[in-house]
Amino acid sequence: MSYKAKFRVWRGEGGEGRLEDFTVEVNDGEVVLDIIHRLQATQAPDLAVRWNCKAGKCGSCSMEINGKPRLGCMTRMSTFAEDETITVTPMRAFPVIKDLVTDVSFNYQKAREIPSFTPPSDVKPGEYRMQQIDVERSQEFRKCIECFMCNNVCHVIRDHEENKPAFAGPRFLMRIAELDMHPYDVADRKDAAQEEHGLGYCNITKCCTEVCPEHIKITDNALIPMKERVVDRRYDPLVWLGNKIFRRSDAKR
């Protein structure tokens, strides 16, 4: 039931670091975060990692496991072979503070750049009437637990620091779509999405959708429809292409 696993964990602070090897006990049913905790309790008390809920609900424990962005608390050890060396590193798109903890302030900065929900001035609290079907689109995006893994994998910024000022990343482009689809939001968000938040940088590779632990269809349901809404006013060749790709794969199902 219990075995010894080989772990390589990124350790370091202040811009420097290296992978450190550990041999550590693993028990039935455990997840990667449990193993990191065991390392803390037994071998490396100052090993830094973020976590809160341990149930995939808070989006704190994002890390890269064997190079793939994952939630440490939702990655079961049983998905690895017992003799496999498991490499755990911090998210790559953000500067490392220490060990597995990165500086994610970029995301909070972007959140503040998106204009907030803007209801009509004459609707009072308690008077909102919306049909389930009309809220469902935005509700999907509000499942987001802000793990920031989509922003972490998006190639527009993953290895391109220089694009960060002009690109909100999938998480916050999706936030624009969420507000745009909110039945009571009256702000015009289309031009800003394109001009200020960099929607045009997205070339719908869907890497963001693939890593989303909440299985939100970021690209298909938020980014592409948002591009379409923008294109009502502009011509964007990618949307045209994206539409074709989307429809074709849709038809196959």
Add this chain to the structure above:
Amino acid sequence: MEIERHEYDVVVIGAGGAGLRAAIEARQQGKRTAIICKSLFGKAHTVMAEGGAAAAMGNVNSDDNWMVHFRDTMRGGKFLNNWRMAELHAKEAPDRVWELEAWGALFDRTKDGKISQRNFGGHEYPRLAHVGDRTGLEMIRTLQQRVVALQQEDERRHGDAEAYIKVFAECTVTRLLKDGDAVSGAFGYWRENGRFVLFDAPAVVLATGGIGKSYVVTSNSWEYTGDGHALALLAGAKLINMEFIQFHPTGMVWPPSVRGILVTESVRGDGGVLKNSEGRRFMFDYIPEVFKDKYATTEEEADRWYTDQAGNRRPPELLPRDEVARAINSEVKAGRGSPQGGVFLDVSSRLPAAEITRRLPSMYHQFKELADVDITKEPMQVGPTCHYIMGGVEVDADTGAASVPGLFAAGEVSGGMHGSNRLGGNSLSDLLVFGRRAGAGAAAYVDGLRARPKVAEDAVEAAKAEALAPLERSGENPYVVHQELQRTMNELVGIIRRSEEITEALEAVGKLKERAEHVGATGSRIYNPGWHLSLDLRNMLLVSECVAKAALLREESRGGHTRDDFPGMSPEWRRRLLSCALGPDGSVTVEEEVQPSMRGDLIRLFERDELKKYMTDEELADFDALVKE
């Protein structure tokens, strides 16, 4: 090294529902407000809440109103609640929920487009506003986005987004500072680099949540080390009702690493049933006397209730949590448990698979990914888990003010509202109602001050020395001390308690307190969990001492306090509240306080037949006199 210093009007410690709502209120009243939290912004414990927020909006059943909600809350708390808080809560919860909607929240809807409401244990009507089973996430995100909206407004107006409301994330407060009797600020450290930070402020709102990390099996996260409870004690405030801890009946039991993680009550609210190893719906055997006429006695009636609530009584699976948790405990003890040491919770035979994944998406996900169990095909195995503390800082109901001038508290860290047992869904609404009130209370207090209290430099030096101590000594591993404390509390002051065991726990906690003073942390001050835990131990130990001491004194069983040696509920004890304070030698003292009698118009909301189950003859005589008038 120079300490980083900030000056604010109001400092809110905690960025969960209560803290954010308090901060929003203080800022809306023009106060310069700081929000301090241990985790990143938007990750507080509130994010984990699943089922919903209780508010008598009457959207699903128009018979619901604040009086029904008030009655349910008092019943759930076994009449030990601070009735003024229960009243304010029931009256104001709908406005607080509607306000969230105006800030962008998207709750699930009824057919006529209103906010949908679901059934939950102890609530007479469908009352919980919800979004699937991720209501806490919706709430925290909405409040977080409201803070951002206010910052955008300040940016436009003052050219500085953080001029009036600023979030200090991953920053831990370790001491409150005082000038004479009154609060003058807070001292803490940045997790990121270990540097110290001082907040100079005349008003501090505690909104730090609960204490579950003193137990092994808990639904709570690492943040729940009872910091606010301990900070209040150390600052001279009182904690009440600390013996009352809610063990949620349904935590996961397998695999061991997820033991304690919550299985939302919505599973039962939406039709899930509890069964023992013999396949029996055992909750029918555990309906207590006081609830006999409110719950169904046959499976047929219970099942009819889901579609016809007017003509049938509720299924006993929806009894208040303390009853269900004790029942599960008894079934397991009697050898009728499930293979992994819990009981079965089955929704697969009750709802179509598609309906289950629609209504309970995160439960489906959680079991699938963590336990390899498909809840649309097979039952879950569940057992009690330490979930919520009813006890906390004693506050004035209307303003959230503690006995220390300038100190306020709201949310799980405050005490009184829920009496001896909290109803599901009553916490999220509590956070909004009393978060707002505490923010307003703090703002009004600041307005009324003649002079700003000063921070005493020697107290800052002392706080600094205290925080640095674990790094400067080589001592025992703090994780070992923590694990021993968790085992002690779990085994000796858990769901069922008896005098000898509590006494044993107190001795153990005393010894652990000494050991905690000698733990050592290796490594640097940069994001060092071992160091952080060394500092948290002080708080967990103080809180555990409160829980155990109060539990030993209360010689009755009520709500979240079950004494094997005093199994009955005593009307005499209902009038007595236990209040903890810190003695001069650093140990906890407990005193009895008298629970004030309920206001006439409120007590008349109940039938005499019901009151007589809870009240003394003397109180009943007063009631009779009142009714005659």
